[in-house]
Amino acid sequence: MTRQELIQQIRQKQSFLCVGLDTDIKKVPQHLLAEEDPLFAFNKAIIDATAPYCVAYKPNLAFYEAHGVKGLVAFEKTIEYLHREHPEHFIIADAKRGDIGNTSKMYARTFFDLYGIDALTVAPYMGEDSVTPFMGEGQWVILLALTSNKGSLDFQLTEDKDGERLFEKVIRKSQEWGTTENMMYVVGATRGEMFKDIRKVAPDHFLLVPGVGAQGGSLEEVCRYGMTKDCGLLVNSSRAIIYASDGEDFAQAAAREAQKVQEQMKRLLND
């Protein structure tokens, strides 16, 4: 999906919500466990219920890989289902890949050619040749910049001799490799005020923002400092939406939560 198509989806739906499919078999409602493929059955119901309120889905590979071949099948079925039934949604594989050039090329082949997803989260530590193989026409790298977890303090905020912090260097340097058409950055919602600094180095790039909801970030604050004229944000929520209820009404509960966020987003888009 191109940047223009994504912006159009956001305007049309008045939403910049990304629903994270961190589907944990331990949290899937009891009555689905009798299904042949409970992970896929859960995802399918969640997707159908939340599709009107979001513009993107983000399956987290860890949750599928944990089940070996069965998990990978559930992942593949989820992607196929999205392509077939909801082709207007942007698909992000949250896989945090990144390796030497020839290996990154292999991963790119997997996610873009084999699965046809739109974007992949990538770790920047190994530099240019580990990142560029993932970029293409309508194929996006979402590079880790400033993450939402406690460990983000360990290295990402390290200042170099000129006072540039590592996450700022990652954002600045990577702009030599990609453009606003094929690169986004992960910036955790738990650091609202930091969006001001981020927008100094990346005024136009889309940002993928985890950490709203279960992790405690504030949507208002993210928008105050991070929103651009094109919106420029995809805000992810996983647990707060997909596990809103663990009963038979889990999909309706997820829809209600997604709709609540969408209504808030609509207000923020029009402020």
Add this chain to the structure above:
Amino acid sequence: MTRQELIQQIRQKQSFLCVGLDTDIKKVPQHLLAEEDPLFAFNKAIIDATAPYCVAYKPNLAFYEAHGVKGLVAFEKTIEYLHREHPEHFIIADAKRGDIGNTSKMYARTFFDLYGIDALTVAPYMGEDSVTPFMGEGQWVILLALTSNKGSLDFQLTEDKDGERLFEKVIRKSQEWGTTENMMYVVGATRGEMFKDIRKVAPDHFLLVPGVGAQGGSLEEVCRYGMTKDCGLLVNSSRAIIYASDGEDFAQAAAREAQKVQEQMKRLLND
């Protein structure tokens, strides 16, 4: 596998060779393509031929994931085969994982509980909670420190205000999280002289060293600056061994190459 068991294997075999199973279907000998599972057939033959000369195997996940479910099956069969036929070998999943705590825990469950491997390569960018879930009794994190690719120059050598380079900070800081019994570092062989600096911050840790062979690193130089009294090195070679021949003699050719390296290692261990 514990550190003591690994050291014992190295002494017994007079080898610290790790064979990288970067099994590319485009490079698998023609006659194997008729097999039901050419990736596994290739790995099985390579493993049986090289097992006497190496102490570790390192399948690179990218090459298996690229084939979807079929690739994952080949990976699983390879791991099972190693457990069954060559249980004395150390198994490294080269996956470069690393995510927020709850997601890293999922990956850890996959690689250690589901597959029973010994070690996983992990990217350090997201810090402590992304790394510690992979450590356990005889379960190793192999943390990226100074990699062998060109992109390693982009961020890993950045000096902070006190002159500490990022890779040095990664090594120093991560020693607050793990020990020499559950943590190693990736250090590319392409930077022989840098091993001196690495040994200042990690005098006793094992180092996983890619980049000998196809990427141009020198084994002598790595050993001159990097070897410890316990050896302290696992030197990986992938392409130079597993693709030594693309004919029907591929396994014998791989054995010959592995044996050559092992003989060189034996000399270096006894110098």
